[in-house]
Amino acid sequence: QSALTQPASVSGSPGQSITIFCTGxxxxxxxxxxxxxxxxxxxxxxxxxxxxxxxxxxxxxxRFSGSKSASTASLTISGLQTEDEAEYYCTSYSNRGTLxxxxxxxxxxxx
Amino acid sequence: QLQLQxxxxxxxxxxxxLSLTCTVSGGSLSCLNYFxxxxxxxxPPGKGLEWIGSVFYRGTAYYNPSxxxxxxxxxxxxxxxxxxxxxxxxxxxxxxxxCARLYSSTWSLDYWGQGTxxxxxx
Numbered sequence: 001q002s003a004l005t006q007p008a009s010v011s012g013s014p015g016q017s018i019t020i021f022c023t024g025x026x027x028x029x030x031x032x033x034x035x036x037x038x039x040x041x042x043x044x045x046x047x048x049x050x051x052x053x054x055x056x057x058x059x060x061x062x063r064f065s066g067s068k069s070a071s072t073a074s075l076t077i078s079g080l081q082t083e084d085e086a087e088y089y090c091t092s093y094s095n096r097g098t099l100x101x102x103x104x105x106x107x108x109x110x111x
Numbered sequence: 112q113l114q115l116q117x118x119x120x121x122x123x124x125x126x127x128x129l130s131l132t133c134t135v136s137g138g139s140l141s142c143l144n145y146f147x148x149x150x151x152x153x154x155p156p157g158k159g160l161e162w163i164g165s166v167f168y169r170g171t172a173y174y175n176p177s178x179x180x181x182x183x184x185x186x187x188x189x190x191x192x193x194x195x196x197x198x199x200x201x202x203x204x205x206x207x208x209x210c211a212r213l214y215s216s217t218w219s220l221d222y223w224g225q226g227t228x229x230x231x232x233x
Binding site: 032034036038040045046048051052055057087089091092093096097098099100101102103104105 | 159160173175176223224
């Protein structure tokens with residue numbers, strides 16, 4: 001089962017907005033609105049920041065937003081801050097018998 | 112507050128079996144009024160997160176095809192624990208291993224353990 005495809009890296013200056021794309025197939029992202037995004041700082045536990053494509057868990061900054069079009073989901077970080085520098089991963093429900101599939105991960109750098 | 116804690120050997124010899132346990136506290140493996148699964152995720156040094164698989168509290172398990180031939184995930188409701196066994200390990204299995212709750216209403220990993228580093232070396 002192939003992982004969801006993400007760009008290896010994305011960068012932006014403080015205050016700017018960046019968008020990370022996550023491309024899957026009709027077995028996952030394309031047919032299900034169960035796309036989640038995680039923020040992972042080095043040596044920390046991954047943190048759920050978006051679920052079901054657009055929803056933020058309680059306590060997650062409104063600067064994080066998600067959307068989806070066909071088989072590609074996206075995460076937008078607005079008003080980029082230095083604390084946003086981390087790895088970001090998407091996941092999706094998959095009907096291929098594994099329940100979930102991870103994205104390849106994107107390193108966000110704040111210039 | 113739900114808490115997950117991984118435990119197990121930090122060093123495993125090549126060709127042997129890696130065994131980890133995740134103890135769940137502050138909640139039940141059955142999740143009472145809704146469905147949830149319990150999964151394992153790993154991150155090799157310098158690489159991304161990799162989905163290993165998950166188990167329903169009644170025992171049905173689902174695995175990443177790339178690891179299916181070597182992995183077994185089980186649930187023990189009497190101990191409120193899930194377990195991971197990965198056979199015939201090599202250096203490529205060196206990673207931080209996390210257990211997490213997969214909430215089936217949203218299919219998101221909403222609670223995570225702290226992770227445990229397992230090194231495969233002779």
